[in-house]
Ligand code: HEC
Ligand code: HEC
Ligand code: HEC
Ligand code: HEC
Ligand code: HEC
């Protein structure tokens with residue numbers, strides 16, 4: 001069990017940590033309780049893609065259109081699915097030859113909407129994916145991954161999918177049963193505070209009763225992590241496909257991943273590591289990573305949405321690369337002083353994913369989503385593009 005006086009020690013000490021498979025919903029406090037004592041962090045955290053990555057569906061968080069003319073996707077001639085508002089509720093409705101065949105509600109929204117959103121519905125205690133996914137860059141509905149030209153409502157959602165897109169879902173079926181049943185109420189949506197700091201009900205309870213205590217108790221403090229612990233707390237979800245050897249949701253930040261997953265030890269070429277979902281795999285192949293002690297937190301502030309702030313990220317590069325240190329960019333001669341505003345587009349370009357591709361209405365070939373490459377390197381083609389775009393060549 002995780003909730004004990006020695007919580008902190010247990011989390012750092014790997015040896016004693018193999019018995020922890022049974023985290024329960026009651027051990028979570030929910031981030032709304034953190035506001036009272038950590039207001040600034042809470043206020044910025046709720047704007048992150050992490051916080052928004054799963055939510056109960058509602059009018060505000062579904063980004064796709066319900067307006068006639070923009071609310072459908074055709075799977076083949078005479079077969080289409082429409083996003084429809086009926087009363088206060090939202091549905092995906094399949095039509096064949098103009099006749100309604102099936103309607104299921106939007107129950108859970110997955111994805112902040114930066115790239116796209118996919119939607120889940122409950123059937124008894126099981127979760128399934130709806131056939132329409134929203135693809136942000138095209139502002140269109142499209143077919144959900146795995147749905148080709150058949151409109152079925154039977155793609156089951158597994159606990160591993162939820163483990164990457166939420167903080168906690170309580171599974172109520174036996175671990176070895178093929179169909180996974182979940183509680184509809186014991187859910188902590190989003191990659192929330194307690195995903196990175198561990199279940200915190202005891203922390204909240206203790207500090208409410210002991211308002212004079214200035215030292216944080218019963219809580220995981222990532223500032224005390226080793227480099228490996230820090231990396232693995234992100235790698236759980238940003239390290240590509242991992243095959244679990246323990247139930248989903250039993251890994252807690254600070255744990256050793258290999259106690260919970262069978263690690264893939266084959267040496268993959270960088271080109272074979274997709275930009276989607278594996279920032280870790282690409283980063284660790286970079287010279288920056290190999291020749292320093294960097295972690296994800298060297299560049300990312302977990303509590304803030306810094307998307308698009310390329311000058312801020314460039315400052316973080318210059319935490320190590322400066323003219324004074326003699327390891328600054330040789331391109332400065334070409335680019336001039338403006339170089340400090342954007343190291344990123346030349347050294348961490350957005351590249352197309354081979355894993356996230358969707359077929360847009362009317363197209364024959366699938367369109368890829370592009371993502372930042374974490375393989376930090378010199379990309380001659382990107383330099384050319386940058387110089388052209390900025391009229392430097
Ligand atoms: C009743 C007040 C109170 C509430 C509610 C509370 N905390 Fe804290 N927390 C503290 C105090 C006091 C500290 C120690 C001083 C500091 O770091 O701010 C602390 C420290 C922390 C730390 C830093 C670790 C450390 O050892 O100092 C983290 C992480 C943390 N809290 C997370 C949370 C999360 C997550 C929640 C909500 C689930 C939460 N806290 C709710 C009072 C509270
Ligand atoms: C429980 C799984 C999980 C963990 C743990 C996790 N992430 Fe994420 N992260 C995600 C998911 C899912 C997204 C995509 C969210 C979305 O847009 O819907 C994401 C998105 C991000 C983004 C992109 C934000 C943006 O604005 O586009 C960054 C940066 C990031 N994570 C960094 C980290 C770092 C650093 C850590 C470790 C301290 C970490 N993540 C831990 C699941 C996780
Ligand atoms: C994606 C992972 C992640 C999430 C989500 C997250 N944190 Fe943190 N938190 C961290 C990391 C990493 C650090 C250590 C940062 C550092 O090294 O300076 C930290 C540090 C802290 C600290 C101590 C340092 C400080 O800035 O006071 C507190 C308190 C804290 N977090 C509270 C929260 C609360 C409250 C939430 C939710 C509203 C939250 N965190 C969400 C990863 C996360
Ligand atoms: C190993 C962790 C992991 C698993 C498993 C996983 N995802 Fe993701 N997913 C991510 C990460 C990380 C991102 C953020 C983009 C990136 O880095 O590729 C993401 C992005 C997304 C997005 C786009 C979010 C946005 O707004 O840009 C959607 C939608 C999504 N995932 C849905 C799912 C669904 C549905 C499942 C299960 C059937 C699933 N994912 C399984 C980690 C995961
Ligand atoms: C924690 C320190 C650190 C940070 C932060 C850092 N780097 Fe590096 N980087 C290094 C080290 C160390 C090397 C190895 C070369 C050397 O010995 O100077 C390196 C190498 C490089 C190289 C040469 C790559 C190659 O394959 O030869 C490039 C390009 C580079 N960094 C760009 C960046 C950019 C862009 C950023 C920000 C996105 C960044 N670095 C952030 C430490 C860092």
Ligand code: HEC
Nearest residue numbers: 317318321327328329330331339340342343346378383386
């Ligand atoms: C216009 C594209 C472009 C921009 C912007 C850019 N770089 Fe570079 N960078 C390059 C190219 C091209 C090279 C290879 C130059 C060479 O070998 O002559 C390079 C080389 C490097 C190297 C390796 C130096 C060496 O030879 O050991 C580092 C480190 C580096 N850049 C860091 C940065 C940082 C930090 C920034 C932002 C302050 C930045 N770069 C901005 C294109 C760029």
Ligand code: HEC
Nearest residue numbers: 234238279280283295296298299307308309313344371372
């Ligand atoms: C050297 C700096 C640096 C390090 C270290 C770093 N990142 Fe990033 N990361 C960036 C930059 C720059 C971006 C692009 C930000 C943007 O375009 O808004 C980014 C973007 C992301 C995104 C969003 C990608 C997309 O295109 O949507 C994710 C997810 C992410 N980082 C996760 C991680 C994880 C996990 C780690 C550790 C394994 C990590 N990063 C380490 C600099 C870094």
